Amino acid sequence: MADRKVLLVTGGGRGIGAAVVRLAAARGWDVVLTYAGNAARAAETAAAAEAAGARALAIQADVGDPQAVAATFAQVRDRFGRLDALVNNAGITGPTSTLRESTDAMWETVFRTNVFGLAACCRAALAVLPPGGAIVNVSSRAAAIGGAGEWVHYAASKGAVDTLTIGLAKEAAAQGVRVNAVNPGLIETELHAAAGMPDRLSRLVGSIPMARGGQPEEAAEAVLWLLSDAASYVTGALLPVSGGR
Template identity: 55%
Template sequence: MSVVIVTGGSRGIGAEVCEQAAASGYDVVVNYAGDASAAADVAARVESHGRRALAVRGDVSSESDVVSLFDAAVSLGPLYGLVNNAGIVGRSARLADQDVSTVRRVMDVNVVGVFLCCREAVRRMTDGGAIVNVTSTAARLGSAGEWVHYAASKAAVETLTFGLAQEVAASGIRVNAVAPGLVNTGFHATAGVPDRLDRLGPAQPMGRAGDPAEIAAAVLWLLSPAASYASGAVLPISGGR
């Protein structure tokens, strides 16, 4: 069977992508940055669907870690898919009050990390494949007063998605992105604003935040043969926002 690598696969949207990928018949490499127990739990969920799983620790901003991640994936079989889900936001602050160390770290993980993983993927997808990058509606909305630096990093990923899609189309590799809106994960608490979902959820056009499973379903569609003519697309999954 084909293998899919999911970066940041131990929690939130990434964990749901791993489980839905397994339910769709893929073997899954669960990449994680620090929580080995959570990654092991996700791997067990993958295996409960009768698929093989491999949990691999690695910082996507580290070239050596990314190369090791992709080398490890070979043990499961040929690489078909990559889901670039790993990402960080840093603390919430106006741009004038943001520190440069936070901005650099966000860019390293969110932009350089996606670049490195895409590079290693296209080097190995000799029989074609599919890449799905997880961006954000922040790339379009700007996240003024909160995370302008994060929004900028996701806009960069959307540009990378479009450009790489054109580069590798003739090789049978499709590159797309999903842009989630407000989603019910631990993302906001990590950024120091645990009440953000409660504050903003009711103000969404659909009156609620999204569920990680709803985002994962879109990712799996873009990975699948059903999306065979989709490449260079950014699909907003944002409840109408």
């Protein structure tokens, strides 16, 4: 087990993050996952990773808190002594709102997690990732579609993630680290119900050319490919996982 690479997945307790943790464990990675508040789900995901043969560590951390980010990377160092890849999955939508009805507080909260927290994790990772390391940012198709009438603030934050991904990929190439993003569309996770719209996916399925929502595991497959040596010449890519939407 000592030769297994170590992957950190923020927001890895449930949804796409949990699917990434489980798939990574099955494919030979040791995994660290952070979670915001649902300790039971995080423990369940970590246990599934261990059942697949991985060493797993779940850490309660708000990625929007710089001290929590620093503490997380310190725990990774102390427990595993290495970090080979980072998946920035932690993110929030904020309340449903039009732009006109949105508030500064909503924008600040969403950007603190989705942009500032992600950037802080990237900075911390770049200090320790070896040549051959990789970062994958979980963005959203909302960055291109715009989130009108629902989440313009969220879509704007993911647009920032896409731009950061492209710029950081060019900077990190010099140290042999690849940086890419996946842009999931309508994925069957708890995100929709948590935002107060449990029918959102069924309501919008007609806008998906493939006429169905995606599964978290389908997004996770894209993430694991971007982390793998099979994507060794891919950096700065924004990969839609959206059924054509």
